[in-house]
Amino acid sequence: MKEIKQTIQLIWKQHKILFSILIFINIVLGILPLISIFFVQLIINFLSLSSHFSLILMCFAGYISVSLITDSISSVQSYINGIISNRLSFEVEYDILNVVSRMDITAFENEETYSVIDKLSNEAPSKPFSVFTAFNSISVSIITIISSYFYIFKINPIYGITLVLLTFISIPFLLILSNNQFNVHWNRAEKERKAWYIKYLLTHDFSVKEIIFFDLSKHLKKKFANLKKEFISQDLKILKNLSIFNYVYDLIVSIVTAILVLSVIWSIYLGKALLGTLTSVTQIISLTQGSTQTFINNLFNLKYDLQILRKLYDFIDDNEKDDNGSYYNLPITTIEFKNVSYSYKNSVKALDNISFKIKKGEIVAIVGANGSGKSTIVKILTGLYKPTRGQYLINNIDSNKLNKHSFHKGISVLFQNFVQYELSVRENIGFGDIRNLKQEDKIMNTLKTYNDNLYKKLKVEDSLGNWFGNGKQLSGGQWQSIATSRAFFNRNASFVILDEPNSALDPISESNLFYEFKKFISHNKMGLFISHRIGAVKNADRIIVMSKGEIVAEGSHEYLLNNCTEYQKLEEAERYE
Structure with missing residues (x-):
């Protein structure tokens, strides 16, 4: 799929070596469980045949070695995953901000734009790595499942084929469920933004006066609760359908595997197989069920994540606009x-x-x-x-x-609806000419010109507003003076x-x-x-x-x-x- 290709290209571009190491680790981790089971089978068979104890010790050493190698490789895998995850999330988040900064202002006059940006900003940064992780996990599961089915196929071809068919039949159902989940979540983006806005009104100072005076708290909380209850109802419906699917699938697989185990027990009873075969079959069945469940869950999540990434990549492509006009630096x-x-x-x-x-x-x-x-x-x-x-x-x-x-x-401008940056005095005024942001004297002298009283109260690194600790709260007129200073800061x-x-x-x-x-x-x-x-x-x-x-x-x-x-x-x- 296009989204998987773009995601792999994104990771490969930034993390070639780590990506290659992870591919190798995934292959090894997919095979090691079967090797471990093989050693257990040998130990049990040698015990039942009263073989030389040195052979049993050698098999035990092999089993312990595989366990130690698995633990070591898994630790390396987790560490590499952490590196890629953190860096990749930052890179995607930065890309979104980069695209948004180049968008035309007319795009922000469309309410749908806010819903898309909000949804992508909240979910998209983690998705490339989630897709990569799911893809890795699916790869490991497939390697383990194929190896296990091959072993089961050797014991009884009918059961092997049946389990393969069950896995493949389940895939279309999973994709339908995942597609439904995506459509529900994407289509409610505007309502989620509305719920966020109501919570924002209830928890910030600019609105608290009217909320208290007009006694709006109960009404706003009710609106918030109704929206959240709607989201919960939708999510529970999706969860219910997924749970029913998992139950039916697990029930059928359990019946098939029970018949397989019973056939192995009968073979041992007739003397056609050794006791170790039963142990290995039960362990492989358990391993296969675990890998299949991992495969199913990852496939379900992968479909949703890929649809988010499709929206992300489309959003980036649709807004990739370069300003190719001529540069003009004359007065x-x-x-x-x-x-x-x-x-x-x-x-x-x-x-x-x-x-x-x-x-x-x-x-x-x-x-x-x-x-x-x-x-x-x-x-x-x-x-x-x-x-x-x-x-x-x-x-x-x-x-x-x-x-x-x-x-x-x-050009310098003081907009009618100027921004009250909850940042430092330096930034609030220096943003008027970002090239001179470090010119402290120039910043403070500009403020002195347009509000001498405020100049005496503030220092260049003082934070303004009350969003962050030790912020200086300003009146409307004082904010106006700050914005005016910003407009006149660019002397050129x-x-x-x-x-x-x-x-x-x-x-x-x-x-x-x-x-x-x-x-x-x-x-x-x-x-x-x-x-x-x-x-x-x-x-x-x-x-x-x-x-x-x-x-x-x-x-x-x-x-x-x-x-x-x-x-x-x-x-x-x-x-x-």
Whole structure:
């Protein structure tokens, strides 16, 4: 199968020597039990024939040697398995993160994406090794079973053939059961994510106030319990079917082996076989049953694991996208939208034929009510979206022809829904220019510029938030200052975008922010200030007014107050806040 081939290639690529050693160990471990049984048979036969004691001791030494070798090789096998398992899980988990980091933002606007990522992140890292282990175990079981059936076939061909047929007949049933298990688990991924989210709400600080105040705990726990009970019911149904299959299979095998043992006893009674034959047959039957059960269980799990791996490999293949655009490291002096439109997958048009240009030294503001298209413009400007129609030009070059990571270095942005990283101050601010993450003085001086009080309270290695020990809890406004510092940390950025940066600021802080923004832009840069508040943008060089995805007016604050109805509505609404 394709998934087995890919998994073996994955392991072979990283662990050639260990892989080869394991193959050899598996072959040896498949044969050693039969050799051990053979020595036991010889000991019993020599005893019953009153043979020379030295022969018995030699057989006993052989039996002990096989046991010691088996124990030693099994220990080596466990150690090698541990090495491969840990490394392989990390490699797969890292591959998933690597693929996710290259995915388009539009993929994250589809709820199915979250279910797939969540399912793969939780299950896939362990699956390549599980498949490899199951494959190894099945290989050992097959070697043992074939060797045992060959021995049984020599004693009685009919019983040997019967046991082989039983094993092969069971395989289709196992595959059907395993396929059902996979479909049940995969199709409930979204419900599992919902159960996780409810538990997350009940166990984290951001939601605890409303849960206590509105007395939501009972309702949420009931929803969680109902989902979990549904999962348990599904799993028990699968377990029930598997248990019935195992019972029927074991019952038939027990009847066949009982008849075989009885025939051997009858042969010994008639003097046609030695007593050691009975011992070896019973041991081989026990060994065969154990190996067959291992084979069945591993085959059942292998089918499920392979289906998870198929989803993993498909996920990696579907999202293997390289940014092949040209690298562009020159300062950005102009950005321009030419007849840009953008529609979401549900055909909702967010932007309709937008055109504007920003030049070096300019601060342009975009204002409009919620849903007017402001944030969509930011996502296109930062390369997160591509226009459905029209062109986004950087220095008169179509942005689609540029490597987005290269022009990202020339852009700095404060997103409306910025991330509150529960990490150190260094990382929270230094992420604005990862190349200067070790520049402690630069990090702290940037923080000092935008929140002097916070600068006096924090050190560069202090953790923020309360997810981890000794974290510093911040207010909404303080988090805003951290995010603003991150946006201004990249001093080499030619174009700075602030998307609703005043959402958690008081009027004084808002005024100071725009002053610092204007001072930052004066150094041969250009800036874009997104807001729905007129007071925050009235000092911009130019103001663009948006409504329902279109530009309805453009000009200075005074001009728009006198000539733009939409702008007048925003200004009037702000006066009554």
